[in-house]
Amino acid sequence: LFQGTDKRIGEKEKLLRGLLNPDFDDHACVARYKSSLYRRPSPFEVSPYLVQRLREYENYHKKCGPHSEFYKIAIEQLKSGRNVESTDCKYTVFAQANGLGNRMVALVSTFLYSLLTNRILLVEMTEDSKNVFCEPFPKSSWELPSDFPIKRLAWNFQRESPESFVNLLENRSISLHANVSAESLPPFVFFDAWSNTWHIHSRIFCKDHQKIVKKFTWMITKSDCYYAPALFLYPEFENELRELFPAKESMFHHLGRYLFQPANPVWKMIERFYQTYLINADEKIGLQIRVVPYEPPSFEKVYGRIIECSEKEKLLPEVGTPNFNDSESNPTKRTAIVVFSLFSEYYEKIKSTYYENSTVTGELVAVFQPTHEVLQNSFAQFHNQKALAEMYLLSYCDKIAITAMSTFGYIAHGLAGLQPWILRTLFWQIPKPGPVCVRSMSVEPCLHSPPFLECKPNTTVDPAEVVPYLRSCEDFDTGIKLF
Ligand code: GDP
Incomplete structure (x- = not known):
């Protein structure tokens, strides 16, 4: 066990220097308090701003999470077949598929996007994914309740799905006018972040697109890839990301340790x-x-x-x-x-x-x-x-x-x-x-x-060239990685 000689260091590391909320029942998730004793202390500082944002997120999740009054209202809206102007609670529903590693990198990415855009993250728990991780958010759950009206999300949503943001635009079901009313939008939007096609859908992060996406109460995301570093390429996210992760390469490290406690x-x-x-x-x-x-x-x-x-x-x-x-x-x-x-x-x-x-x-x-x-x-x-x-x-x-x-x-x-x-x-x-x-x-x-960095037409650029802290991956030439 790597407990260190100084007991105070042990106590501090136990809660990962403030990343973890102490407000949990020890027995429900033994790993939360023990897993850090088996590894060396993190080489990266945890920024106070990250801790603050996580605590705010947890409160928001408790307020809007499954079985809350706000959740029930949002579900009624979804069933009614239209979007509404709602400022209280917005949701990202994550559909997982593929191997566990793929699911985990995609979950971290989707959590980060939810944190940055003030959405609650709910996860469709297929039978194979139950009792693998502990609940990460105190006094609530990240599990999508079984009464959610749309089923088998990972199967039912594909690149061609008409509900995807790119397809809604192409079919002219929505437009990019900033003054589009929330009530005129469909009941939810689908973000296809599947590994081999997601770059086509990544335009969703552009400023004009985000203005519309923000108006949807419900967003369904299907992903198996680590799209989080891409968020650094968009000015509206970059500033906050710099504050959350002063050491950029600590992004997965901190969020992974925060989210994934083994059941x-x-x-x-x-x-x-x-x-x-x-x-x-x-x-x-x-x-x-x-x-x-x-x-x-x-x-x-x-x-x-x-x-x-x-x-x-x-x-x-x-x-x-x-x-x-x-x-x-x-x-x-x-x-x-x-x-x-x-x-x-x-x-x-x-x-x-x-x-x-x-x-x-x-x-x-x-x-x-x-x-x-x-x-x-x-x-x-x-x-x-x-x-x-x-x-x-x-x-x-x-x-x-x-x-x-x-x-x-x-x-x-x-x-x-x-x-x-x-x-x-x-x-x-x-x-x-x-x-x-x-x-x-x-x-x-x-x-x-x-x-594709094409928020403006005809602007294809190499991300590794425009952002100094992104480099090509050692194991995949066209991939990018924070360092
Ligand atoms: P990737 O395919 O290498 O990117 O990793 P994934 O985790 O997404 O998918 C591979 C899956 O195969 C794992 O999640 C496991 O289910 C299984 N697998 C592959 N290698 C091992 C291994 O060394 N040990 C175990 N227990 N399972 C493995």
């Missing part, structure tokens, strides 16, 4: 594994090996690249005859390597390597893998619970190596606040040119498809 059954798995296998390790090295099922590269190829990366970056302890006269020799050191993968063969091979060979430094190496699920099954609750437990365990490691483009890996290093090593070429049959792995310049996840 008790998930926390029990995390704690059991940590206490059994990791508690006595002097150093923990986490290796995430994500091999996609379609046309996967062979085991030999992937393993070869991992070893090449490890040798280049001195990631895993070097095997060979111990040299106890060397200054790096450390025979009392205990190193744990934790492998995270759907498959067991990488773990088996690495484990045998350290069983059959000694290390040059004389350190002792134990190798573990919590599960090997073989198939991704994001429609199963227990599968998702195990995925979250492993993202958390990976985030507790001292060194983190992830596979390029994997949101699973992004979540872990983002929560940890660590710059990962990125194994660049595991996804593909044919290796990408360039080094086999690189150290990331930032702890932020990558936004794989940047928005």
